[in-house]
Amino acid sequence: MEKKFYVTTPIYYPNDVPHIGHAYTTIVADALARWNRLKGNKVYFLTGTDDHGKKIAEAAEKVGKSPKEFVDNLVPKFKEAWKKLNIEYDRFIRTTDKDHEKLVKEMLQKAYDRGDIYLGEYEGLYCIGCEAYYTEKDLVDGCCPIHKRPVENVKEESYFFRLSKYQKRLLDLYKKNPKFISPKNRKQEVINRVKEGLKDLSISRTSFDWGIQLPFNKKHVCYVWFDALFNYLSGAGKNREFWPADIHLIGKDITWFHTVYWPAFLMSVGEDLPKQVFAHGWWTFDKEKISKSRGKVINIDELIGITGNKDSVRYFLLRATPFGDDGDFSNDAMIIRHNNELANKLGNLVSRVSGLIEKIGIDKEKNKKMSRLIDEKSFNEIDILMKNFEVDKSLNKIFSLIDKCNEYVQKRRIWETKNKTELYAVGDAIKKISILLWPFIPETSEKIARIFGDWEFSGKEFEIPLDTEAKIRKSEPLFVKVEEEKINKEEKIIGVMDSKEVGFDEWSKLDIRVAKVEKIEDIPGADKLYKLSLDVGELGKRTICAGLKPFYPKDKILGRKIIYFSNLKPRMMKGIESQGMLLAATSDNHSKVSILMPSEDIEVGSRIS
Numbered sequence: 001m002e003k004k005f006y007v008t009t010p011i012y013y014p015n016d017v018p019h020i021g022h023a024y025t026t027i028v029a030d031a032l033a034r035w036n037r038l039k040g041n042k043v044y045f046l047t048g049t050d051d052h053g054k055k056i057a058e059a060a061e062k063v064g065k066s067p068k069e070f071v072d073n074l075v076p077k078f079k080e081a082w083k084k085l086n087i088e089y090d091r092f093i094r095t096t097d098k099d100h101e102k103l104v105k106e107m108l109q110k111a112y113d114r115g116d117i118y119l120g121e122y123e124g125l126y127c128i129g130c131e132a133y134y135t136e137k138d139l140v141d142g143c144c145p146i147h148k149r150p151v152e153n154v155k156e157e158s159y160f161f162r163l164s165k166y167q168k169r170l171l172d173l174y175k176k177n178p179k180f181i182s183p184k185n186r187k188q189e190v191i192n193r194v195k196e197g198l199k200d201l202s203i204s205r206t207s208f209d210w211g212i213q214l215p216f217n218k219k220h221v222c223y224v225w226f227d228a229l230f231n232y233l234s235g236a237g238k239n240r241e242f243w244p245a246d247i248h249l250i251g252k253d254i255t256w257f258h259t260v261y262w263p264a265f266l267m268s269v270g271e272d273l274p275k276q277v278f279a280h281g282w283w284t285f286d287k288e289k290i291s292k293s294r295g296k297v298i299n300i301d302e303l304i305g306i307t308g309n310k311d312s313v314r315y316f317l318l319r320a321t322p323f324g325d326d327g328d329f330s331n332d333a334m335i336i337r338h339n340n341e342l343a344n345k346l347g348n349l350v351s352r353v354s355g356l357i358e359k360i361g362i363d364k365e366k367n368k369k370m371s372r373l374i375d376e377k378s379f380n381e382i383d384i385l386m387k388n389f390e391v392d393k394s395l396n397k398i399f400s401l402i403d404k405c406n407e408y409v410q411k412r413r414i415w416e417t418k419n420k421t422e423l424y425a426v427g428d429a430i431k432k433i434s435i436l437l438w439p440f441i442p443e444t445s446e447k448i449a450r451i452f453g454d455w456e457f458s459g460k461e462f463e464i465p466l467d468t469e470a471k472i473r474k475s476e477p478l479f480v481k482v483e484e485e486k487i488n489k490e491e492k493i494i495g496v497m498d499s500k501e502v503g504f505d506e507w508s509k510l511d512i513r514v515a516k517v518e519k520i521e522d523i524p525g526a527d528k529l530y531k532l533s534l535d536v537g538e539l540g541k542r543t544i545c546a547g548l549k550p551f552y553p554k555d556k557i558l559g560r561k562i563i564y565f566s567n568l569k570p571r572m573m574k575g576i577e578s579q580g581m582l583l584a585a586t587s588d589n590h591s592k593v594s595i596l597m598p599s600e601d602i603e604v605g606s607r608i609s
């Protein structure tokens, strides 16, 4: 039966061009939308921009433009970026769209008529960056906890929304629908804060006019979050046919607004609630915050330019970090995955098999068993992962199927045996792989389809075997490798890489020693890193930062001996100079880490050779 699937991204502030963080949420939404389209569901995917508010008005003023002119210039940059990344949304909504403004006014009036909006005076600490008020308690050194800049003390006549009234109903909601706030680890924080009590929320301003006027008092414009959140309802298709949303994808920065304000607003106006809000983690760039002032912004053209392939961007962002967790972006990490996974594994499989088929031909009939290298089970397994938003694990699974095909060609020595049935089996598996990959890297999948005989992308097509009559020719490489020289040595050693031959000369350049962990400390502001102080015998004392916190309590490392790479180029991490690395094993999806520890009787400073 056809099911509806309505997915949304936040509507982004068009005060600058989009960057990697905006791309991330939007790419995940696109992958989910495409996966559901594959399954034949009735999909609706909404994204857009949050045009109003003081932040936009100020940015416009700085460049001498009216707010409308300013956003009208930037909105196309978002649309272009999404096109470049093959993101296929159903509607791009702007809060300046007439139908949205009309709906917000209706909702304001409704909440007002129900007695949920009243006039008062607001005095508070306001962050323009967040378009939100904070309490003293929320501030860090007197500054906004997110933007780290001073908040303003603002006093103005304001209308208030009776948020306090909804405390119990919100707590009931979280209890009744345990998945409403996902992933699990973000839920408790919200629940605790709601339990502490909710203050009524100021929802209008008189100090600027770039916003939607309140229908019951034209002097006031609507607070940006009341305006913005209702985009999900005004943009829900014709007659709002797709509401309620199946999933609101957001970054963890705006969890509170989506899991507290938004359901309370909807309860007030008597609309259904969205089924789920998923707040994913935060990307840093070279371990630093993405921030214009520090030059750490990476826009979409630059991102695509690193490998020259848009699917590499989608692939890296979707696979490199478990969805929900924070991630760090670096050019090297992306190039390594592009070269080793996309070019070496997928690209080689496709060009090798298409070349063999051109030379040898295929034969379906002789051995039916062979044509099941991949079956429906794989589709269903990935479907379960995708229902849980485990996009990274889905790609892991698909790549294990690619490995299986490469191993099959290798083991059966098909290039020697010229076995047409076996070759057919791999060709058929490639068709299935292309369908499974389509939500993630659609352009590549479509290229594969053109090489092997053209097919639609649907779950039904997954069950149709490869056409034996198709004219198959050896393909051009799907991915052009990026020169390895461009990769910094250190990353190579950390190795998201596959094993590769290394000359003795290269190996012997490393100075690897036994070291003892003398001290282990947390690093303020770092979720994953510990600072370790090491004794390395004749080399003296050293400090390193290591991402072990999620995997080891301190007492499991303190006083133990480890294997230490002593002559790597030092690198600054969270303001600390990390003088090398320790040796640990990491599972493919980074969910497990195991430090290699030598026996206690070996002396510190001993060389590993």
Ligand code: ME8
Residues within 6 Å of the ligand: 009, 010, 011, 012, 013, 014, 020, 021, 022, 024, 025, 050, 228, 229, 231, 249, 250, 251, 252, 253, 254, 281, 282, 283, 284, 290
């Ligand atoms: O908050 N890592 O807009 P915004 C991961 N207009 N995701 C990131 C990111 C990063 N470093 N930086 C941005 C707003 N994002 C409001 C939303 S919704 C009704 C109104 C993504 O332009 C992530 O999805 O500040 C985050 O929640 C969003 O961009 C914030 O975009």
